[in-house]
Amino acid sequence: MNTLVELSSVSYKYDNIIALENISLTIKEGELILLTGPNGCGKSTLFKLLNGLVFPSSGKYFFAGQEITPKLLKDNLSAKKFHQQIGYVFQNPDLQLFNPTVYDEIAFGPRQMQFDEDKIRERTDSLLCFLHIEHLRDRVPYHLSGGEKKKVSIAAVLALNPDIIMMDEPLNGLDKKARKWVENFIIDFSAAGKTMLIASHEEEIFTMQNRRTVQLDENHQLVL
Amino acid sequence: MEQIKQHKFLLPEKNNKLPVWLTQNDNYNPCRDRDHFIDKTLLALTGKLTLLKNQPAMATDSFFSASFKLICTIVLILLISLSHRLMFPLIVLAVFLTYLACLDSRRISSILKPVSAAMFFSLCIVLPAFISGQQNTLMLPLKVFLTTMSAAFLAQRTAFSALTKALGGLHVPGLFIMVLDLTLKYIILLGNTAADLLIALRLRSIGKNDRKYKSMGSIMGMVFLKANEYSIDTHNAMLCRCFTGDYHVSQKHRLESRYFIYMAIILTMIVVFLYAEEYL
Numbered sequence: 001m002n003t004l005v006e007l008s009s010v011s012y013k014y015d016n017i018i019a020l021e022n023i024s025l026t027i028k029e030g031e032l033i034l035l036t037g038p039n040g041c042g043k044s045t046l047f048k049l050l051n052g053l054v055f056p057s058s059g060k061y062f063f064a065g066q067e068i069t070p071k072l073l074k075d076n077l078s079a080k081k082f083h084q085q086i087g088y089v090f091q092n093p094d095l096q097l098f099n100p101t102v103y104d105e106i107a108f109g110p111r112q113m114q115f116d117e118d119k120i121r122e123r124t125d126s127l128l129c130f131l132h133i134e135h136l137r138d139r140v141p142y143h144l145s146g147g148e149k150k151k152v153s154i155a156a157v158l159a160l161n162p163d164i165i166m167m168d169e170p171l172n173g174l175d176k177k178a179r180k181w182v183e184n185f186i187i188d189f190s191a192a193g194k195t196m197l198i199a200s201h202e203e204e205i206f207t208m209q210n211r212r213t214v215q216l217d218e219n220h221q222l223v224l
Numbered sequence: 225m226e227q228i229k230q231h232k233f234l235l236p237e238k239n240n241k242l243p244v245w246l247t248q249n250d251n252y253n254p255c256r257d258r259d260h261f262i263d264k265t266l267l268a269l270t271g272k273l274t275l276l277k278n279q280p281a282m283a284t285d286s287f288f289s290a291s292f293k294l295i296c297t298i299v300l301i302l303l304i305s306l307s308h309r310l311m312f313p314l315i316v317l318a319v320f321l322t323y324l325a326c327l328d329s330r331r332i333s334s335i336l337k338p339v340s341a342a343m344f345f346s347l348c349i350v351l352p353a354f355i356s357g358q359q360n361t362l363m364l365p366l367k368v369f370l371t372t373m374s375a376a377f378l379a380q381r382t383a384f385s386a387l388t389k390a391l392g393g394l395h396v397p398g399l400f401i402m403v404l405d406l407t408l409k410y411i412i413l414l415g416n417t418a419a420d421l422l423i424a425l426r427l428r429s430i431g432k433n434d435r436k437y438k439s440m441g442s443i444m445g446m447v448f449l450k451a452n453e454y455s456i457d458t459h460n461a462m463l464c465r466c467f468t469g470d471y472h473v474s475q476k477h478r479l480e481s482r483y484f485i486y487m488a489i490i491l492t493m494i495v496v497f498l499y500a501e502e503y504l
Contacts, residue, residue, distance in 0.1 A: 051427060053423060053427075076256055076257065076259070077254050077255075077256055080254035080257075080429070080430045080431060081252070081253070081254050081430075083426075083427050083428070083429070083430050084250075084252050084254065084430040084431075086427075088427055090420070090424065092420075094417075094446075094450070095417060095420035095421055095424060096420075096421075096424040097424075097446075098421050098424065098425065098439065098442040098443050098446050099442055100442065108428060109428055109430065111431075111433075112428070112429060112430050112431030112432060112433055113250070113252055113254075113430065113431045114255065114431055114432055123243075123245060126243035126245070127243065130241075130242065130243055130246075142446065142449055156428070157428075158246060160428065160430060161245065161246060161248075161249075161250045161252075163249075188242075189242070192242045192246075192247060193247070194246075
């Protein structure tokens with residue numbers, strides 16, 4: 001399996017506060033990684049770093065063999081290619097959904113990729129069907145329930161067909177049925193060979209066999 | 225096994241397979257697009273939010289209370305406005321520049337930026353009068369410079385919460401203070417919401433977007449909806465906690481020795497003003 005993500009002795013500080021300390025991590029294609037740790041240990045910061053929203057204060061970050069640096073992401077094309085390869089599902093779907101309808105929300109990515117309208121419709125409809133949200137097609141995302149918003153935000157990210165899906169606390173604020181649905185989605189998606197990185201402080205919930213657990217401690221370091 | 229059984233039970237048969245395109249690589253090659261506006265907006269927004277969030281950390285004075293600083297600033301602005309001669313504004317300018325020289329470059333620039341903008345604006349207004357021979361009109365930009373700098377010093381050295389509390393001491397209505405407090409809180413909250421939405425837009429802007437302004441409009445709409453939701457929730461929460469329209473700002477005053485120093489400073493300012501204006 002090829003290495004998709006490689007962090008080499010990465011540290012990140014802001015305003016002299018340490019958020020990540022000497023993190024070394026490798027994620028191979030098809031792996032399912034569960035990132036756990038207490039609140040404030042740096043899980044969300046690590047996700048920001050992996051998405052190129054912040055950059056290491058020291059150490060190196062490689063994605064698909066290429067070092068991710070501010071200079072690389074300043075280049076419009078490199079940044080777009082990089083962001084297409086990583087799908088980031090936010091903890092709070094309200095902060096991710098900004099289009100007037102669910103259909104537009106899911107079609108936003110494919111439209112940017114300059115697909116023709118038939119392909120966009122096919123891709124969007126297949127996701128609406130796969131996530132069982134066809135009935136929400138013309139609804140306003142803002143007025144959906146928490147579980148429905150989560151499904152729409154997952155669909156919006158899947159529409160980009162990224163190489164890796166990162167989900168930040170995917171079970172937060174969901175009821176029992178929606179939590180089970182998200183768990184099953186992760187199992188299903190991982191079984192299909194997709195690479196996933198899930199951040200959650202509820203380690204005991206994801207009981208699938210093929211996962212690898214990585215833990216951040218209160219000192220913002222990885223526990224080996 | 226139990227997981228898989230539950231999985232089949234929860235997801236309908238027609239849905240439990242991934243769409244074929246999702247199992248293949250798109251080999252996507254993005255095309256160039258002009259979308260620096262997202263980065264610029266995001267940078268500007270996060271910069272302002274950081275300033276607002278770090279504001280209490282800048283307020284390091286413990287000897288001078290917020291009430292004193294507020295009264296001192298009001299008196300100083302009043303005296304600068306009342307001065308007819310150049311002497312008093314020049315004395316204040318000398319004191320301000322000496323104080324400014326003691327600050328670090330980041331703080332100097334954060335004070336001078338808004339102050340210079342205000343002075344430049346007033347300079348533009350009086351320029352026609354100055355060109356037509358009214359020499360004394362240049363006093364106005366100088367006064368604007370000094371008064372805005374006094375306000376900037378106050379904002380730099382005093383936490384916003386302490387300042388609103390000090391307003392209570394000046395018998396400003398409690399409801400007004402509450403509105404000010406809530407405004408700052410929601411500027412930060414809604415600013416964070418807008419910043420997160422911009423990040424989401426940036427992460428999904430992976431190609432050519434011909435409807436950039438529509439996306440920005442949608443983000444503004446989302447922030448407006450959030451503001452509406454927050455205001456309804458806050459109102460309900462306040463009602464549930466017995467809010468009846470009275471907002472009490474706690475003010476406990478004890479006579480302390482430092483208050484004499486405060487009074488001495490304010491009196492000195494007034495005496496210097498009277499001397500400079502040749503009343504003494």
